[in-house]
Amino acid sequence: xxxxxxxxxxxxxxxxxxxxxxxxxxxxxxxxxxxxxxxxxxxxxxxxxxxxxxxxxxxxxxxxxxxxxxxxxxxxxxxxxxxxxxxxxxxxxxxxxxxxxxxxxxxxxxxxxxxxxxxxxxxxxxxxxxxxxxxxxxxxxxxxxxxxxxxxxxxxxxxxxxxxxxxxxxxxxxxxxxxxxxxxxxxxxxxxxxxxxxxxxxxxxxxxxxxxxxxxxxxxxxxxxxxxxxxxxxxxxxxxxxxxxxxxxxxxxxxxxxxxxxxxxxxxxxxxxxxxxxxxxxxxxxxxxxxxxxxxxxxxxxxxxxxxxxxxxxxxxxxxxxxxxxxxxxxxxxxxxxxxxxxxxxxxxx
Amino acid sequence: xxxxxxxxxxxxxxxxxxxxxxxxxxxxxxxxxxxxxxxxxxxxxxxxxxxxxxxxxxxxxxxxxxxxxxxxxxxxxxxxxxxxxxxxxxxxxxxxxxxxxxxxxxxxxxxxxxxxxxxxxxxxxxxxxxxxxxxxxxxxxxxxxxxxxxxxxxxxxxxxxxxxxxxxxxxxxxxxxxxxx
Numbered sequence: 169x170x171x172x173x174x175x176x177x178x179x180x181x182x183x184x185x186x187x188x189x190x191x192x193x194x195x196x197x198x199x200x201x202x203x204x205x206x207x208x209x210x211x212x213x214x215x216x217x218x219x220x221x222x223x224x225x226x227x228x229x230x231x232x233x234x235x236x237x238x239x240x241x242x243x244x245x246x247x248x249x250x251x252x253x254x255x256x257x258x259x260x261x262x263x264x265x266x267x268x269x270x271x272x273x274x275x276x277x278x279x280x281x282x283x284x285x286x287x288x289x290x291x292x293x294x295x296x297x298x299x300x301x302x303x304x305x306x307x308x309x310x311x312x313x314x315x316x317x318x319x320x321x322x323x324x325x326x327x328x329x330x331x332x333x334x335x336x337x338x339x340x341x342x343x344x345x346x347x348x349x350x351x352x353x354x355x356x357x358x359x360x361x362x363x364x365x366x367x368x369x370x371x372x373x374x375x376x377x378x379x380x381x382x383x384x385x386x387x388x389x390x391x392x393x394x395x396x397x398x399x400x401x402x403x404x405x406x407x408x409x410x411x412x413x414x415x416x417x418x419x420x421x422x423x424x425x426x427x428x429x430x431x432x433x434x435x436x437x438x439x440x441x442x443x444x445x446x447x448x449x450x451x452x453x454x455x456x457x458x459x460x461x462x463x464x465x466x467x468x469x470x471x472x473x474x475x476x477x478x479x480x481x482x483x484x485x486x487x488x489x490x491x492x493x494x495x496x497x498x499x500x501x502x503x504x505x506x507x508x509x510x511x512x513x514x515x516x517x518x
Numbered sequence: 519x520x521x522x523x524x525x526x527x528x529x530x531x532x533x534x535x536x537x538x539x540x541x542x543x544x545x546x547x548x549x550x551x552x553x554x555x556x557x558x559x560x561x562x563x564x565x566x567x568x569x570x571x572x573x574x575x576x577x578x579x580x581x582x583x584x585x586x587x588x589x590x591x592x593x594x595x596x597x598x599x600x601x602x603x604x605x606x607x608x609x610x611x612x613x614x615x616x617x618x619x620x621x622x623x624x625x626x627x628x629x630x631x632x633x634x635x636x637x638x639x640x641x642x643x644x645x646x647x648x649x650x651x652x653x654x655x656x657x658x659x660x661x662x663x664x665x666x667x668x669x670x671x672x673x674x675x676x677x678x679x680x681x682x683x684x685x686x687x688x689x690x691x692x693x694x695x696x697x698x699x
Contacts, residue, residue, distance in 0.1 A: 206556050210566040475556045476549060 172275070181262070181281050188261050191462075192415040193223040199415075199470050206474040230408035238310050238401045245308035250402065250409035253301025257416035259294045263287035264423050265349045266458060267433045267451040279451065280349055287348040288340070291424060292333065295379060299325040301413065302381075302388060306398035317397020320481065321388030324378055327488040328385075332375035334496035335368045338503045339428065352432035356439065362429040367499045369429045371492055376421045378488070381414060383473040387481060422465035426458060433458040573663075581644045581659040583666065584637055586682045588689040589627055590696065595656035598632035602648035602657055610641035611648060628654075635682060639666045639675040 197212070197219060204211030212219040240246055267279035284290060299322055306318020339361060343351050355361060362369045378385040389397040399410045426432060433454035441450035479487070523532070541547060567574050587595045598615035616633035618626045625631075646659050669675065 202560075205560050205564075208559055208562055208565050210564050210568070471553060471556060475552045 176277055177281060180277075180279065184261050184264075184266065184281055185258065188258055188416055188419060191419045191466075192257075192412055193227070195415040195418060195466055196226060196411070197222050198466065199473075202467065202470045203474055206471070227408065230405055233404040233407075235406075236401075236403040240308055240310035242308040242310075245304050246401075247406075249301055249305025249308060249398075250406045250413070251301075252304060253298060253413040254409045254416070256294050256298040256301060257413040257420065260291050260420045261423070263290055263348055264420075264427060265352045265432060267455045268353075269447065270451055271447045278349070279455070283347065283349050285345070285347045285350075288336065288346040288351075288428075291348075292329070292336075295417075296325070296329055298413075298417065301410075302398045305402065305410065309398070309401035311401050313394045313396075314398050314400045317388045317390075317394045317400070320394075321381060321398060324381075324385065324387060324484060324488075327485065328375045328378035328492075331371055331488060331492035331496050332379065334493060334500065335371035335375065336428075338368045338496065338499045339365050341500070341503050341507060348427055348432075352427055352434065355431040356434045358431070358434075358436055360429065360431040360434075365429070365499075365503070367495065368503075369425075371496050371499070372429070373425065374487075374492065376425060377469070377472070378484075380417045380421050380469070382418065382469055384476040384479050385484060386478060387484060390478060418466060418469055419462065422462045422469065423458075425465050426461035430461050432461075576661065576663065580661055581646050582662040583660055583664060584642075584648070584677075584682055585658050585660050585684050586632075586635060586679065587656055587658055588684050588686070590689075590693045591624070592686060592689045592693075593623075593625060593627040594631060594683060595627055595654045596632045596635065597628045597630045597654055597656070598635070599630075599653065601651040601653060605647045605651035606642075607645060607647060608641045608643050610638045610643075612636050612638075632679070635679050637677050637682065639677055640672065 200222070201211040201219065212222045215221040215225045237243065237246060262281040263284060265278075265280045265283070269279060270277045302321040303318045306314040306316075306321070309315070340346065342361070342364060343354055345351060345354075351361075377383075381388050387397075388394075389399070394400070399407055402410060433451070435454065435457040438450055438454060441453065589595055598613050600613060600615075603609075603611040603613060612634070613632045613636070614634040615630055618629050618631055622631075644659060648657050649659050666675065
């Protein structure tokens with residue numbers, strides 16, 4: 169391993185980290201703006217031009233707040249909670265292919281921090297660790313509302329992970345690989361997975377809402393019932409970390425939806441662009457296209473939030489266990505039958 | 519038509535507990551419909567009034583702070599009859615009458631005048647009944663956009679004649695305007 173690859177990867181990691189933070193920061197502004205627009209209001213527009221400095225003002229406010237700790241026997245866990253939530257939210261972005269590759273300084277630079285061949289498993293693993301952030305925080309808060317929020321979050325995330333994983337299996341049967349880079353490459357030329365696996369996409373989307381604790385599945389927080397749930401007792405930047413982790417999670421899950429089902433950085437005519445205009449420019453546009461897709465899904469998250477009211481807890485569990493899981497199993501079977509038919513047809517020489 | 523189905527407002531809807539069809543039970547159609555409704559609101563006109571820059575236009579029947587009027591010669595109209603205080607539903611008005619001295623003829627229109635006239639602005643509900651009750655056209659609720667200023671002392675909200683009586687300059691200007699017309 170030469171030194172250039174270390175520099176190259178460090179640059180990519182730094183850039184990806186910065187982008188994730190900025191996107192999460194501005195998602196908070198976007199949320200407030202979109203909420204306002206959907207309710208025929210204008211939204212924050214006093215800090216900077218059109219409210220562009222609002223996230224900075226919010227951050228500054230959170231930093232200057234009093235650091236409050238409840239009288240809890242688990243002071244260590246109380247600190248660990250937000251840290252786990254934040255770090256898992258930021259770790260997922262390591263395996264996401266932001267573009268195909270650049271050709272710079274006589275070498276191909278793959279636009280991905282780590283191209284591991286179990287990328288999808290890695291993502292699922294990290295996301296399921298994310299629930300510990302909420303659980304630990306809720307437990308250590310020594311508050312009944314927080315504990316309720318934590319219990320709800322844990323059971324919700326565990327049950328929706330099953331359906332999510334099953335919906336992924338149908339996709340994996342088709343792609344035959346867990347590497348997100350491979351999956352992106354396979355989708356070039358408008359062969360987007362959403363056209364082949366619409367049911368899988370729908371299940372994944374619903375589960376993504378549940379996994380990120382967004383409305384209509386925000387039972388872990390639900391201001392009106394649990395006064396904030398697991399982060400009731402948190403203040404200052406620890407609270408900020410929880411909120412920030414939620415937005416970072418939203419960004420990451422939008423990215424994963426875009427990469428898995430909507431072709432990632434691919435856009436119509438990309439191969440033509442690579443041949444005629446150049447690899448670098450074609451990929452710059454590709455990154456732009458990926459971010460456009462991500463922004464659309466972030467918008468979609470917010471759009472749904474201000475449209476659908478929160479589920480009741482038993483409805484949530486019903487939907488997860490009795491509808492989504494059987495549905496994804498049916499989806500797996502249909503996919504299996506189609507693939508098998510295809511293979512038999514090839515075998516018999518049709 | 520039976521009494522149960524009559525709808526005077528035309529908005530009454532019969533509740534039906536009919537079994538939902540499969541498509542309805544999926545809820546996806548309903549969710550998409552809801553999303554379209556919210557999307558329409560995204561592009562609709564915003565109702566926010568950007569306060570310090572934009573000010574909401576007042577209603578034509580807006581009732582602002584009270585004023586005790588003067589006539590064309592600058593004399594106070596009020597005769598301290600007490601009808602305003604009597605009509606006041608919030609009991610915000612108090613007054614004390616006094617007899618006019620011979621050398622005060624240029625100050626008060628009639629022989630009796632209000633020595634003290636106080637309105638408690640914390641009690642006042644700006645209903646305008648005092649204005650209706652007044653037989654001498656003395657008290658009016660103006661269209662002034664000036665609101666009662668906030669204060670730490672309750673005494674500051676009891677407005678005496680110094681704050682209520684129409685300023686002399688305004689009376690002079692009014693007379694001049696009347697003459698011009």
